[in-house]
Amino acid sequence: MPDSIGAAASPLESHLLKHPLIAGVAEDANQRRQRRFALVLPPMPEERAFSNAWLVLPGKFPEERARIQLSRDAILRVPHVDSSGDLCFSGEAGPASGATAEARLDRLLALFQEEFLVPWLTGKLDCDFEKETANYWTIHVNRYASDVDAVKRVYTLDVRPTEPRLLDGQLLQPSRTLIVGDNLPLASRLIASLGPRATQVATVIVADIPVDFPFTPRTWPAQLTDILSLLQSRLNDVQYRAFERASHARATHRLVLLRAPTCTYGYLLPGGPPTVVVKGKTKRAYPTGQLLPLLVERVDPGWTCGRDQHAQVGARQRSHVLVLGAGALGSVVIDTLARSGVGRITVVDPDFLSASNIGRHLLGADMLGLPKAQGIAAHVGRAVPSCQLDYSREDAEAWLMRATLSGVDIVLDITGEPDVRAALETARLLHPRPLVISWMEPYVAAAHVCVLKDTEHWLAGLPDRLIDLQAVDWPDDVIMQEPGCSSQFQSYTPAQATFAVALVAEAALALIDRQVAASHLRSWVRGQSFLDAHYPGLVLREWAHSATKLDGVLLCRPWP
Structure with a gap:
């Protein structure tokens, strides 16, 4: 029976x-006034044993969740244990469950037995390391990381190769970021x-080496000799000698x-130029003296624009x-198309960003007074390096006369x-060329796209016919006039747009992905209550009547 803690024990x-x-x-776990209760553990075989396990009650329990924590010797030896030793499983129901504190803890302890121990x-959890290998690799990398490492993080620009290869990477200072890949335009834009x-x-x-299966803490290379043996078996003789020669010069x-x-494991080998770190008036050089594990992230478009879930990204990159x-x-x-994987966008607009644009434009006050096309190209280009942004400050008619499609x-x-x-x-x-003509009605009471195949024409x-295709007959005074100039504008909010x-x-995207079978019109139309709230007395045209009693509806019409 557990020891008693006397009359001072809470219920x-x-x-x-x-x-x-x-x-x-119970014992105090740390300065956050957590309470820890040691758990009874059964006899365990040596290869599966860990020293201790605790039920941890945070200082604000029961308002906060309780958890199970294992001793540090379980980290990277037992699956579902994070870097602090906390056990990651379905866990405690929390205060929102409505259960009493006692019932919550009883259930947590039962789950510890049933779902983990x-x-x-x-042996039923033995394959779980492979399922979350990136999490465990992160724990491993963080154990070795320091402020003076020559490389902090690695970004790959292209997909996993099918054969081992040697290539050059680019080490960027002062961030100590390393980018790797053959996509030189993407590399240039990422650096920018x-x-x-x-x-x-x-x-x-x-040395970029494909491996067929994810590593686990028991199987990933831990020593320099492991890495060199793997390279010698996977690279051909010419590749291996070239890689080995770089170790003698120590300049690279x-x-x-x-x-x-599902995961890439990075290793910086010992040697190479030392890392120079300046602290105040002191400058020191730190050599890379041991094998250094590194985190590797993908920045190829298939991942950044589609998380590998959208096969269309490859074709979009060529569009x-x-x-x-x-x-x-x-x-x-433009921003949405770039983030969806479109590889190149040319922006044509002659206007400059004014203060009145800030509330509903992608650009903000930092771009005031600059050409919109130039600002969009710079802003989106920095944010989404997988897309090449070109721009022209001409008006559209002038661009169409000067250039071609x-x-x-x-x-x-x-x-x-x-x-x-x-002009189009x-x-x-x-x-x-396929064409999308788009426009919004006031308040975005309706928005329209006319999608035309390359054989169909708007005017013919x-x-x-744009006005004839709208959902509402608008009075003249709904279009606002800017004070002191001839410019007009519609009233709408960014949320409506x-x-x-x-x-x-x-x-x-449907045109780019070749999913459009025939030219058509698509319209987003708001209902009568929306119209009444913004301009009483308006009614929907007959073709849009189905939206009347709804908040909004998407309607499709054939063209013409």
Whole structure:
């Protein structure tokens, strides 16, 4: 029976000390006034044993969750244990469960037995290291990391190779970030994105080795001899000698990447130039004296733009989208397309960012007075280096007269200007390209995209039909006039425009992904209650009547 803690014991502690899984009295775990209760552990075989386990009650329990903690000798030896020894499993229900504190702890202790201890001792958790290998590798790397390491983090720019290879990496200073990959344009844009963290670049030789299965703490290479043996077996003689020669010069760092399907394990080998660290007036050089494990993250477009869940990203990377208009709608559409994997976007807009734009434009006050097209290219280019952003400060008609659509895959017209639509008609007769024409009605009571295959035309010898396609007949005074100038604008909020952004971006991506079978119109239409709240007396046109009693509805119509 557990030791008693005397008359000072609280009812909760008294309840716990009667529990068959509690081995002893509570102790203060740290300065956060946590309480720890030692747990009864059965005899364990040496290969599965760990020293201790505790039930930990945080200082604010029962408002906070209790947890199970194992001794430090379990870390990287037992699965589902984090860097502090806390056990990660379904755990304690918490205060939102409505259960009493005693019932919550009883259930937690039962789960410790059922979900962890018995399965661990019977071998049922043996494969779990492989399922979460990246988490355990992070724990391992953090054990060795220091402020003076020559490399802090590695980013790979391309997918896992099918064969072992040697290539150059770029070590960026002062951030000590290493980027690896053959995609030189992406490398250049990523370096530009890092700005002051990448003011100096040095070359590193990299052995990039595919491996078929993820490593676990028991199987990943732990010594330099393990790494060298692996390299000698996987590289050909010419590759191995070239990699080995770099160790003699000591002017170049050597990196090994072991790329499993779900995780990459990085190793910086001993040698190479020392790391110079300046602290105050003191400058010291720190050599890399031992094998250093490193975290490796993917920044290839398949991962950053699709988390490997969207096969279309590869084709999107090869696409070139021309966007005419970089206003409140166009700017956010451009950002969305870039983040969706589009590889190249050309932005055409002659306007400058003014104070009145800030509330609903992608750009903010830091870009005031700058050309919108230039600002969008810079902003999105820094944020999404997988996309090449080009820009022109010409108006759309001038650009279409000077350039051609021959190098463009699809065109987005987000200007709302009839002259631009007429100019596009001429340009598309010379170089047929799929086209998306998009616009919003006041308050975004409706938003529309006209999706045209390359054989279909907006005008086709007829008058411009944009007004006829709208959902509402708007009175003249709904269009606002800016004081002191001839510029007009519609009233709407960024939240309302979000519906239009999704509509336009999805239409563009459907064209890029070759999912459009026929030209059509798609419209997001708000219901009568929305109209009444913004401008009483308006009614929906007959084609949009199905939206009347709804908050909003997406409608599709054939073209023309």
